[in-house]
Amino acid sequence: MADTPDRTTDDGHSRRILDLVARGEARSRSELASVLGIAASTVGIRVQALLDAGILQEAGTGTSRGGRRPRVLQLAADGIVLSVDLGGGHARIGRHALSGALLDTRSIAIDLADGPLPTLDRVSSVFDELSVDARIHAIGVSLPGPVDIATGSVDQPSRMPGWPGFRVGEHMAARHGTTVVVDNDANLAALGEHREQFGHAHHSITVKAGTAIGSGIIVDGLVHRGATGAAGDITHTRIDGSGDIPCSCGNTGCLETVASGASLVRQMRERGDERARTTADVLTLARDADPLATTLVRTAGTHLGQALSGVVNFFNPHAVFLTGSMSASEPFIAAVRSRVYEACHPLATQHLRIESAVTGADAILHGAARLALEEGTAAAI
Amino acid sequence: MADTPDRTTDDGHSRRILDLVARGEARSRSELASVLGIAASTVGIRVQALLDAGILQEAGTGTSRGGRRPRVLQLAADGIVLSVDLGGGHARIGRHALSGALLDTRSIAIDLADGPLPTLDRVSSVFDELSVDARIHAIGVSLPGPVDIATGSVDQPSRMPGWPGFRVGEHMAARHGTTVVVDNDANLAALGEHREQFGHAHHSITVKAGTAIGSGIIVDGLVHRGATGAAGDITHTRIDGSGDIPCSCGNTGCLETVASGASLVRQMRERGDERARTTADVLTLARDADPLATTLVRTAGTHLGQALSGVVNFFNPHAVFLTGSMSASEPFIAAVRSRVYEACHPLATQHLRIESAVTGADAILHGAARLALEEGTAAAI
């Protein structure tokens, strides 16, 4: 029951200026003024503040359009944002430009069961390497599971010994001397994909369909976390005709039991097929046109589509984005689409996009970087 | 595809001042200053503006606390807000104080099929009667079905001949010379109940369970309309074990086919019981402990609970409020609760409230008045 935190100094103008410069939609003060529709003098002041803060840089002059040449602006070339997606067996780490663009990624083996200190130390070492000759502007951290974003720590008891209650945000902020934001993977993936697709407007859902199924929700360009930070749970939606398989949650017939990668492996086994040990195995078989695997993947897509149709009718988003290993399978996506368009009210699907995420496997890193950027920039001005 | 309209001059302070005065949480300028945590001088200016606008009034002095007596503020006693809920066979009309409090209601017979002009004329006549000796501060109009709130008109082709495209907002604004807001019934009911329960924070869903089933969504105190204004549709959620009854939407097994009042009447008939012709008949029988009717109502509650469990897991609201004739039935609510608590993740139901709406049948009027008030006040300052 955290109180609403003090609203960040959301200047608004500064953020939009950076946005336009990052996207290359405005290169000079005068272009910014005309695109934003605000006074040139105002732009001048805001730009100066961003220059002083080291977020923007001047990069010579542009070509004249018949008069004085514009002074070209760009995001500070030496500024970077670092992101890390802490997962079960490994951590993916990203280095981003101040535009949010992902410059390169690394992956290191970790074991969350080692506890926060050793794990984060390993991540920090990589951060140090990546930030030689650069200024870390902000850091975004993704944790698997419920996060209390106010404290930057794992919220609920979980399968991560030593983590619950540990203030990841404060620890990393002290270690690297920058703004650090912490959120859970589903929210960050949703934010990452949404920003890439829509920027700061619209509503979307980003579903991660892999060994497990989860989703993140964006309402009006902002992450919707729900009353208790539990929003986005679709894996326990009851699926009609699912055969009432018991789920870890105690109920039966959950989406998870029929559409998750784990359930596909199980279903292969149940049919006497021992070829698949992992979700990836099933997907490989399906890609090689194995009849059983393909059927199972399609059926999983139909089930996910069924669950999503309820959500789409209710929430009426502009788009549903799919990430995770299963989203790479065309038959899977086709089945999802087919079921959603079949089961939803036409008004809800009228302009609905159902697509594989353009940020792919890096959605979380993108989201972590974006959020870090948005918070960090507000703090720096 | 309406562009985002220009943000109203949401002064923020003025709105919060009115809110505190309306709730009696602050009676004088100094109390406002301490509660709001803003400078006394600022409060003075804002209050003066509200006095000048005729929205606030001074009402003598209060009791001294050892020094100068405070000058008591109240909402202008002669200001009213009018609301109308246009339904199939009748229109419910409300007269509200500037606090939003419902002073009295009327109901007149109308036929939407007469078209907008004659229908709205009849409503306006009642408005005229209700506003003798009073100043109409704003008007809120509820329409059944999809509304384009930008134009204040019925959006989609519907069962309302002559209405689609007719600018209800502009027409009423011209007729009565005030700010008029128009929205659909589900959204307004949700807003009305939510404001009453939570004010401007939190997330909630308000479900109307009557002859038909619909819902409205509040995210962070604001109505969530979705990408195409279709958000809140839960009536076509597929229900497991529903018997695959064909629905008007073209699919089978929709919530509507097993949990709506209309479906209860049908189910009575199918079992050879001809006693019930309307939803009210079924509910009356159930209240009188008729076994069949009671069973059907309970089962309907379970089905609604099933649909809501998916929505609660996904959206993680602070509360689900129930309105409509079915919500008066205790067994119905109990069944909804039971199913939701059984089928949802504990984290989602941890602090979840599932309750009959306190605004009851007047939820729509409350919501229409609130929205009108919020828009109208912004326009008046």
Next chain:
DNA sequence: TAAGTTATTTCGCGGGTCGAAATAACCTAA
């Protein structure tokens, strides 16, 4: 090289908020 064009900065205004001080309107107790 003057004239026209475009880019950016300077400057003063109005609106909003603030804190400090002044003023107003009490209570209390000698």
Next chain:
DNA sequence: TTAGGTTATTTCGACCCGCGAAATAACTTA
């Protein structure tokens, strides 16, 4: 009943923000 303490409200000067007009800067072009 009057001085002294207390509380409520207003006045005042300062600051920040965004604006538009005008000045300035830096061109291009004839």
